[in-house]
Amino acid sequence: MARQIMLNELELDxxxxxxxxxxxxxxxxxxxxxxxxxxxxxxxxxxxxxxxxLASEGGEDLVAGVYVELHGDICGVIVLLLxxxxxxxxxxxxxxxxxxxxxxxxxEVSVLQEVGNIMASHFSNALADxxxxxxxxxxxxxxxxxxxxxxxxxxxxxxxxxxxxxLFKTKFMFQPKQITGKIFxxxxxxxxxxxxALLRKKVGIGA
Numbered sequence: 001m002a003r004q005i006m007l008n009e010l011e012l013d014x015x016x017x018x019x020x021x022x023x024x025x026x027x028x029x030x031x032x033x034x035x036x037x038x039x040x041x042x043x044x045x046x047x048x049x050x051x052x053x054l055a056s057e058g059g060e061d062l063v064a065g066v067y068v069e070l071h072g073d074i075c076g077v078i079v080l081l082l083x084x085x086x087x088x089x090x091x092x093x094x095x096x097x098x099x100x101x102x103x104x105x106x107x108e109v110s111v112l113q114e115v116g117n118i119m120a121s122h123f124s125n126a127l128a129d130x131x132x133x134x135x136x137x138x139x140x141x142x143x144x145x146x147x148x149x150x151x152x153x154x155x156x157x158x159x160x161x162x163x164x165x166x167l168f169k170t171k172f173m174f175q176p177k178q179i180t181g182k183i184f185x186x187x188x189x190x191x192x193x194x195x196x197a198l199l200r201k202k203v204g205i206g207a
Contacts, residue, residue, distance in 0.1 A: 019168045022123035029118045044169040053165045063147045066116025068140045073133035076187035078120040093174035113140045131198040162186035
C-alpha cells in the first residue's frame, strides 16, 4: 500500500507558489501563441495516493490527456487532463476556428500537444528553479479515452513507478471563455522524496 505523504500548510503553500509561477510563465507563452489575453489560475492543490487519484478522477467520461515524461534530477510524468468538450473549446480559442466535432483532427491534436508542452515545460522549470534541480521534459504525447482507461494507460507507461500524485487544479481564461483542467505531477518515489526533502529544507525542517 502506498504511504500517505503529509505536508504542512507552509509546504503546501510553497508548492502552490511553484504552480502559480509555472502558470504565470505559461500564460505569457499562450498569450504569444494566441495573440489574445490569457490568464491561468491554480486555485487548489492536493497530494493524493495514485490509487485514490484513479478512484476519484477515473470514470467513463471521455477526456483528452497530454502527458510529458520528465527526466533528470526528477523523473516521472506531467499530465494535462481536460474533458473533451473543454479540449475542443481550448483548440477553438487558440486557433480562432470552431472545431468540427469531438473527433480531433491531426492539427487539433498538435495544438493540444503544444499546450501540454508549454504547461509541462513551465511547471517543471518553475519546480527546477525553486528547488535548484535539473529537469528535462520529453516531447508530449496525447491520448483521448475514458478517464479511468487513460490514467491506467499512463500508469502502465510509467511501469507503476508513481505512488503519489501532486494535483494542480487549473483554470484557463481566454477572454471571455473559461476552461477548467487539471495538471498532475506524478514523480517516481525517489523523486518525490527529493522534492519533499528540499521543500522541508527550505522551511527549516530536516537536514
